[in-house]
Amino acid sequence: MDKLAAIQLMSALAQPTRMEVFLALRDRADGMSVGELAKLVDTPPNTMSSHLSILGRAGAVVASRSGRVVTYSVDPEAVAALGSFLSGKM
Template identity: 85%
Template structure:
């Protein structure tokens, strides 16, 4: 999955993988020390790739790792078939 080839996006994906409740754009930006507008761009790329899913509550957008993305990435990294 080429979207995860960029180090910041990989870091974001792993942070979301470990948090079932997800994280807001602002929280992710603080966590990986990236400006919020840059984080939004990274998250947009990850969402288009199917790696993350967004939900909105008022003005807050929360992202979670896509349910199948973690298992598919794991399969790929262990030599299995990649269907992302």
């Protein structure tokens, strides 16, 4: 991970709702849909989609589609890369 990617990931997580979503996804190996996440943090689904888009662009989450349902989950490789970058163990 380079410095810019680390900054983007940390910036995405520096917003309270996005951090709450990230932590919820971290604890759910099977992932969650936009609707589930929106209910969890009491946010409209379109707003949740925006948050998930930001997290996705930063590499924090990945999306998978099954029919009409998009499920989001944490990208463990990105989280590990950030930890390695911050600890200097690249």
